[in-house]
Amino acid sequence: MTLEVVGLSGAPESVYRLLVSLGEMSVNEVVGRVDLSRLAVVSALESLAEQGMISVTDGIPLLYRATPPDVVLVPQLKRHAEALDLARTEVTELVQAYQATLRMQDTSHLIEVITGAEALRQHLQHIQSAAQTEMLWFCKPQYVAMPAGSNTAEFEGLARGVRYRVLYERAYFDDDGAVTNIAKAVEAGESARSVPHLPLRLAVADRAIAICPLVPGGPQGSPGQPKAALIRDRSLLSALIALFERYWEDAVPLDLDGSGAITGQTDASGRTPLSPMDRQLLSLLVAGVTDKAIATQTGLSRRTVQRRINGMLQLAGATTRTQLAWQAARRSWL
Missing domain, CATH: 3.30.870.10 (Endonuclease Chain A)
Known part of the structure; x- marks a missing residue:
């Protein structure tokens, strides 16, 4: 599980990943797919609904659908990126202040x-x-x-x-x-x-x-x-x-x-455009969807998905997928 940075972990994260990967599902269908009790699944669905992470369709039985990850997760990731940028600025100022103090002594x-x-x-x-x-x-x-x-x-x-x-x-x-x-x-x-x-x-x-x-x-x-x-x-x-x-x-x-x-140089805004397909792949990747599930949803082969992700890793100068997600948020790729 890797979505704690955006406030999602434990049972809610497991359920949200499942809904992103497989589409709308009933409570019974979710229970059959995850290693959680029915009570834990219901509690996770209620928590996700309160956060706006899922929506519920009318009917019998009720069906639960994931809110697109680029709508609910990417903005949170951007806020964390901005906080890191601010912290880096503060550290730089501290280093400069330290140097100034040394010069006076x-x-x-x-x-x-x-x-x-x-x-x-x-x-x-x-x-x-x-x-x-x-x-x-x-x-x-x-x-x-x-x-x-x-x-x-x-x-x-x-x-x-x-x-x-x-x-x-x-x-x-x-x-x-x-x-x-x-x-x-x-x-x-x-x-x-x-x-x-x-x-x-x-x-x-x-x-x-x-x-x-x-x-x-x-x-x-x-x-x-x-x-x-x-x-x-x-x-x-x-x-x-x-x-x-x-x-x-x-x-x-x-x-x-x-x-x-x-x-490799970027324009003044620091943005590097991605194709619509790469943006879709990146959105699913940010949500933690597996390569196999991404391939199923997009109609691409698993090898093509991995090749496109590796291309985005190189473009962002990232060595891990977590770094890619952070860089994507920082550079407004989504």
Whole structure:
């Protein structure tokens, strides 16, 4: 059972799934199909009716019909998604507040302050040259120390087996030459994803050292010398890495098409249209209907259903069906 997040569990969930899969049924028919007592079935039906999850048709015997899941479940899922978005914003603000507090205190034992674009560029090259396993990046538009296409250390790192996971803020693609340079990096092995907005610039090497800005500045920033922090403190690194992973999970994967062009970017609203059939499959999937039952209802083969669902998983950048449902609600696909 996986619908607790939308307030449905136990016997009501079992009965609702059954009605979604098989259509309208009488009490006796439901009792014959689920491992529940008649009293439990009647109680579940009454609960579902109070929540608007089912409707009752007149006649003898009374027949119960499921309210479409995209009508009753998807709005609730969207509300939960919005709550998660708000919580993520609060966490980001807490991280920024923590950094501000450190700046007002003696931070010499926690961080090293880097001043100037050239010093920042050298440090970014150094941590990449020393990286053994992984580099994590937040890339925002308008460079501070490294113009697009100048980071040759990345290609050297990729060549020796360092994994690069890079998150690009959507506005980054408007910078001169940005799309071409991203395509070259992806072709070389970079794992790239896109998000509407990033909270800060960030580079993390081997989860052991990070560079992030303290104040704006530089060739494309505010007047004055940019200042950045070279961070080795374990607790602060953990917070920054957790922030990266949270954004990475929700981001849209970028890939190359047959012509070598970047694909996977969404429009300004973040919406990616699905076909009517895919929307129907997604609605049933959100309700927890099995692949076999979906195939029966839609007239598709079970293999076709699984192929379409796998396609939506890739489109959403999700690894599980639960993540797909969350992403569908977040991106207003239903």
